Amino acid sequence: MSVAPKFAGLKLSAGTFEETQHTLELYLDYVCPFSAKMFNTFYTLRPVIAQQYSPRLQVIFRQHIQPWHPSSTLTHEAGAAVLRLAPEKFWDFSAALFRHQTEFFDVSLVNETRNKTYERLAQIAGSVGVDEHKVLELLKIPESPGNDGQLNIGNKVTNDIKWMVKADRVVGVHVSPTVFFNGVEERSISSSFTEAQWGEWLAQNVV
Template identity: 40%
Template structure:
């Protein structure tokens, strides 16, 4: 039997719920536990608020880094939020986790925490846009059923698709940026909104 395939294109589009067709697509590979991913994410959010290119789409791709074990948990949670509540909720989660991760989710802060404890912390972070019923749905989505062995949870397959997507493109460092499918190695997480605008206008 062949391996499963995703039912929709990979990545999460920003701005969410855009109805325009992209003529310029920027793929941004990020890790929720990476401070440089945080910088580029915040810059792109600022850029989008003043964007003058109507057919510009950003697509965020998740890259959990295995040397930070909690990274996979942060991404699992984000994928669960996206699957259950859509893109707008996902980007609210992304903004919250990037604001919080450096103080509560780095290696030194999670070393003695279990997977369930980290999930519980992430649920608390989402209280502003996910109610208690929604948090229960996320918890159920991420639960490991007794007797299920090593089959994972409902986010496992989604996470595997993310990992396959970045591996076949040779993405290792976060953030990494592709413009219309081709890597743009000159783009830096330290770029300003003005540098981004100049780069995109030149394409």
């Protein structure tokens, strides 16, 4: 868990205390409309954050699966695949996926096979420069059991998803979007924050 810079003395560090960053964590679900609203606004602030707050602030996208959205797991598996193959493309992939968000809602997928959904997610990854075929290779589920007869085998990013779920549960995040600042939930921030409100909040808190 991150700590505020004013508590930097808690850390055993070879660096100076002035090097300690603030940490802003955004817990977002790819199929949550409110997460899309927050992400899309925040994504436009990247140049401002880079120019005004680097290196004092690190921002972390926390992938937050909400099981009442069955496709949530599938979309976040695609995010995990992108993190494996091209981590520098993760935020661009997320922006593209949020633009296509409604294509992965319940009604949109009710008659689609799981592997077909993976194919469409891989295409979105391909649209931002990630190898589409490699993404699909990490995601696809075999259509027949292996030599050991196992049926419930998951895919090549299942263990990554388990880690993400465990990390969210440890801090007690339930719904998205949820925001943590320096290790503590920041309830003053909502999905309806405008660019101006984000700018004001950052100016007041990242000092």
